[in-house]
Amino acid sequence: MTLSRALPIVLALAALPVGSAVAQFGGMPGMPGMPGAGFGAPQAPPPACQQLLTYRDETQKHGNALQAAGKKKAPPDEVCKLFNAFLAAEGKLIKGLEENSVLCGVPADVIKQVKAGHGKASQVSKQVCEMAERGAQPAAPSLSEALGTTPTVPDSATASKRGAGTFDTLTGSPLAR
Numbered sequence: 001m002t003l004s005r006a007l008p009i010v011l012a013l014a015a016l017p018v019g020s021a022v023a024q025f026g027g028m029p030g031m032p033g034m035p036g037a038g039f040g041a042p043q044a045p046p047p048a049c050q051q052l053l054t055y056r057d058e059t060q061k062h063g064n065a066l067q068a069a070g071k072k073k074a075p076p077d078e079v080c081k082l083f084n085a086f087l088a089a090e091g092k093l094i095k096g097l098e099e100n101s102v103l104c105g106v107p108a109d110v111i112k113q114v115k116a117g118h119g120k121a122s123q124v125s126k127q128v129c130e131m132a133e134r135g136a137q138p139a140a141p142s143l144s145e146a147l148g149t150t151p152t153v154p155d156s157a158t159a160s161k162r163g164a165g166t167f168d169t170l171t172g173s174p175l176a177r
Contacts, residue, residue, distance in 0.1 A: 048096075049104040055093040062086035076132035083125035090118050 044050070066082050074082075097111050144151045 046103060048100045052093070052096045052100060052104055052106075055089065055096050059086070059089040059093045062089045076128055080125070080129040080132040083121065083128055087118070087121060087125055090114070090121065094118060 045053075062082065062085050066079070066086055069079050069082050094111070094114055097106050097114060100106070101108070101111060
């Protein structure tokens, strides 16, 4: 499968779990709908949970950059760099989700979804980076190169002009001659 066909599909798959799954962790203390959120002064989420939100936003930013690169059909070496940045940000997010899942109320299935998306993105990143390492592949030899001959093109200045060719019908009918 070529990069131009695989990239848009994978980018959509890789970016979806981050946006949909991480946005679902709502059991975070101090967030709307949680105990104590509506009484008195609004409470800010704990610093660890705020850091998770930062990781989520950073991962989403890198995912958007990947999608933009896919739409403009960026070269594989550029896409490889973007994938590496995306995977690093997503790795931080996964680590933070695992470490603070109880404190921030992150369901286990959300972590599972993000890990699955990370695995798919890692596979595609590997393929894209391998393609970038190979670079432009040399073209296959032409028929004349394979046969060991050089193509000759007739020169119009030295060509004889007899005017009796098959396609010379401008001066009359070829059947009449």
